[in-house]
Amino acid sequence: MFNILCRSCIALALALAAGLSGQALAAAPAKDGQTKAARAGAGQIKGSLVIIGGSLRTANAPVWERIVALAGGRGARIAVFPSAANLPDRAGKLDVERLRAYGADAFLAPVSVKLAGTDYRELADDADIARQVREAGGAYFVGGDQARITQALRRPDGSNTLVLDALWDMYRRGGVIAGTSAGAAIMSSSMFNEAKPVLDTLKLGVNDGRALAPGLGFIGEHVFVDQHLLVRGRFARMLPAMLHKGYKLGLGIDENTAMIVGPDREVEVLGYAGALLIELGSATVDRFHPGFNMSNARMSYLDNGDRYNLATGVFTPSADKVAGGKIDRAKPYYRESLFSADILGHTTVAQLMKKLVDSDQSEAVGIAFGGPKDVRPEQGFEFRFTMVPESVGYNSAVTDGVSVFKLRMDIRPIEIRQPVYQYK
Template sequence: MRRLVLCMLAILATALPAWTEQVKGSLLIAGGDFRLDNPGWPRLVDLAGGKGATILVLPTGSGDPVGSGGRIVEHLRGLGANAILLPLAEKGFDRPAADIVTDPVWIDRARHAGGFFLVGGDQSRYTAALLRADGTDTPLLAAIRTAHARGAVIAGSSAGAAIMSATMIKDAPETLDLLATGPIAGRTLGPGLGFIGPDWFVDQHFLARGRFARTLVAMDSAGYTRGLGVDENTAIIIRERKTAEVVGASGVVVIDTRTARRVPGWPFEQTGSVLSLLRDGDQMDLATGDVTPGSARADAPILPTSPGFEPDPELPATLATGDILAPWQFGRLMAQVLESRKGEATGLAFDAATPATRPAFRMLLTRNANSRGWAGDGITVLNLTIDITPVRMADPLFSPLRP
């Protein structure tokens, strides 16, 4: 199965543009639920060129393109941008998408725009509209790439974030099924638009929906070793594919599997993946992985290997959870592992209704000699290791305490 998925993605990749050109533009990748009071919005206007800059809003992924796109246009205009709704969607507009992507007027507007915003919804609608049947760029997408290479910002939330990598998750099954049997050929993974370049995989709603496990499977299946998991109401700003900065209320998980060991076959088994959790204001060099903490945390380092390290006394001696895929659970565990006495946490992922009939998974999150972080409004966590091992659960899981 994995070989088939890789072959399909390799064929699709041949239709993508070359990545050798220099890109002067920025990306603003939001993980969904990108609220209008998030400081990322004025940053988007600044990246597009400041007040008066033209930003084209693409509502293509939305089920209500006119309504959702219109609200974002209004908000960006309130911030001083010359925001314009680009009428590219399956419904809601008078002209079909095939006309818009070849329209010289819209192509010219895109080529000279300072920025683009891709509305959330269904990411497959973006690739269906902006890529030809053979996977090559439509004229409109080519114009967007030209503008980005010259300096324009491309932003997107939720589905607009999923399309940022060259391969995206299209329609993932339940995470336990994905861990048990792997991606479904032709359905789970598909071509994205690749604005971030060839080296990074992107997933969204990351902590709010417990998506770290599905991302690890997708990265392994598609051949990625670096990934970004962007949480809700949070964005990561990437400049010229070189540096990244986190903006917003939650965080971004950076995934590095370059030193991981993958046991062949399914169910999924992998050890040694390295994870970091970046918070608002944190910056990272994408080439070296070096992290500079945000000013709110820079003066409060957490150094577990230092002689003066004091574990959080309120944390239990043993960290464990029976549902590591639960909403927000993984982000909490990462912070707790960094500050705990033992520096490890065990989590389980299984089907409680029929625990013995489906593969279950034990996930061990551990601190190591390179783990460190900073405290403040949200804890930055660097270099934890995760091991995922298939296990068998008992059925029943429990028995009555009294007869």
């Protein structure tokens, strides 16, 4: 263990610019394996994904309208799956009404382990329901418990039900699959199941079957997805999961925000907050050191309108960021050391990253630790973010939005003396 002793809005000059389109920021060359793996998913599927981080508000018109547009526009048929919900009848009807309010011809796909008076096994292999899903322009998964979705749509032997096959057929031919919270978790081939709290996940690690389980894999085999990301500090729990399963790319999306993944493997962030991209292609782990650790990972924060191509590794800042321009490190706004005593706090990691790219500092540090009654109370973690040659930030010309691409991230275990305070 290491010992540590610690001490504990952005004002931007905004200029309105119009008529400017986004320009691509070429990322550092991706590792060959990562690039080939990402490109393998391109061109085989004509449909799109809308991956929502949870708590999608009815008033978030850009996300709802995009779902309807990708499903075929006004009048498009969209199957609503309440499979994850604890009260599926109520949750399903609510989202059917929401989608209808935005112009879709939405209908309920009643395949749920919790739906009273039904047998989900029979319904998941019902030919008529499968036909309706296959002929629809899209599907929408409500939030809840993602394990209920996979239980409902896969047979006990792990094979696909007729309805799951229909979803894949619809997606391959050009339909959209959208999901919020639990509906986002199922998008990758592995998903969190009975997950421990974030800090406990760092301390104790993950295992298959309990913490991690198979997802439905719509985004492909090589990208890990998590949700409720910034408000719950879940970026940290993604790291041991990604290492355990061998993922090199991870996408985490925040609440009331969506990632749109097109057939060209372009990811666009849309909505209230943003997304984190984690790249582990060059990351290393000291297997001989006790405690979770990692060196030379890359972390990026994608704001509303920003894009990242999974196949090419290219970032494209939104048009308003291009208008605002790259942040000039020679004229920093922040001129003090950057530190957080709660890196897992509500949006803390994103705020620290934004400050770093607009400061005279080369690095920022955040720590994570728990209370004296937590698991291994003396164990904490230091997260160190560093500016490297490919690191860059963009300011929006019209909002307070900031994009941060490719900060280096290193994590090491530290020892926190408990209790952390004493009264004299």
